[in-house]
Amino acid sequence: MYDIRELYQQLIIDHSKNPKNFTVLKDANRSAEGDNPLCGDKVTIYLKLEDDVIRDISFQGSGCAISKASTSIMTTRLKGKTVEEFQTFFNIFHQMVTTGKTDSIVLGKLAALSGVHQYPVRVKCATLAWHTVKNALEDGAKKIATTE
């Protein structure tokens, strides 16, 4: 039997209770809203993008522990990264939460979310913010992201 504590690791609980970068970014030049209508999760991502580098990133919104922690850890991981690096992270992260295959060197603390792959309905919770960042990067306009 899969232990629920594998999903709700201390790191995830900590980030969900005290999320990092949980604020409105004053000098953001990109933002996007993401919405998971099934469970009512909502997230707004703020980005400060300069020459294809994510100089700063923050978020606001409400959601379950998984989505909040995923978003919080993601923001810490993306600061200072290029758009191309984001795309690589996204692909590896997505693969991890759907298959359990982890590349912890690339993902760092995000690897704590690998337990999600045991719970297919929760994949959307973990990936909502990522889809939203992708939308914010793609055209910068305020746009609602939908998850797969």
Added chain:
Amino acid sequence: MQLNFTWVCYNRKRLKTVKNSVKNKSNFIDVEKVRRDFPLLMNHYNGKPIAFLDNAATTQKPQVVLDKLNEFYTQYNANVHRAIYSIGEKATQEYEDARKKVANFINAPDPSTIVFTRGATEAINLVAYAWGRHNLSPGDEILITEMEHHSNIIPWQLAVKDTGATLRYIPLHLPVDGTLDLHSLEVNLTNRTKLVAIVHQSNVFGTINPVKKIIKAAQSVGALVLLDSAQSVPHSKVDVQALDCDFLVFSGHKMMGPSGVGVLYAKETLLNSMEPFMGGGEMISTVSMDYSTWNDIPWKFEAGTPNIAQAIGLGAAVDYLNELNMESIHAYEKELMNYASDMLKNMPRVTIYGNAPKRGAIIIFNVEGIHPHDLAQILDQDGIAVRAGHHCAQPIMERLNVAATTRASFYVYNTKDEIDRLGEGIEKAINLLC
């Protein structure tokens, strides 16, 4: 030493079993006996016996219903109303017997007023198309409520889009207590109102709406009334003649029957005057190249090969419910509900939404600091199935100003012990996440 320890464990377990059977005892229902009729409830999930507390979504099936499906497929599987051979006749007879059972169950005046559909949703859509599209025009109004399941909102949004009629809502009472603001009925109910479509028992708050009063009021302005009884017919005695409603819908799967069958009851004169819903075989009387005439009711509304096995299975479910007795079921569920709401009321961090004076065995709540999805996930680990989300009633969530809630909904096979397990699970989630 080892033996002794095993003995103590065994005895403790036995003691708990004995205690449970005392705790679970009721004057209305022998729940231990009832549970043995439901094979799924005997299973273990995640190593724990399942506590199925999502009965507003769907219900488990007693062995007699499963046997009936098996009997149909192994003994008289044939199409209905057309075969000249004996198993076809037997299938037709069983299918029409099921219709009679359903008619008796809700005290319909005649089996011809019972149309088998795919579920409550299809039944509402049937009315929205076969009645709505032919009887609504600009200036007409349909009155629904903010308490509706999406299945009693969207068909009317579509109907007013096609006909130019207007959709109006009876609001929830504010602050939200799970009841409707019935004062607004006077304002909203006018001679422009052609139909009042209203949920009989809310799938969110469990509120049993004062439908008799609403039907009287609607009749006084000449409006028809549709009752969405998906949550009431499975749990209490419903009498369509006493209510004097024009349409009433429900789903078989929410009352121990198979999925894929539901019911539309409508007054005979209405069914006769309505246009068909779907076209095809079975619903016609004569067909020529450019002109056809319709079959008699109810078959006029049952185009194509119907859900024969499911309808027959629903008949078996009705027999089973009658045997348990609807009044006893209702009384027992009231006990469960009181037990659950007393427990949840006294738990720290728990907020219950809605406390209507008359309500069925449905309770929604939130635990401060825990998202319903996380709570449901943690409960699932202990074999406890509850619903987390918006319960197909987003307008209510909007009024409550919450994105989601957790819902526990009970049926006659649930026990107080399962409710205790729910309480322990919530405590566990609080310890883990807060």
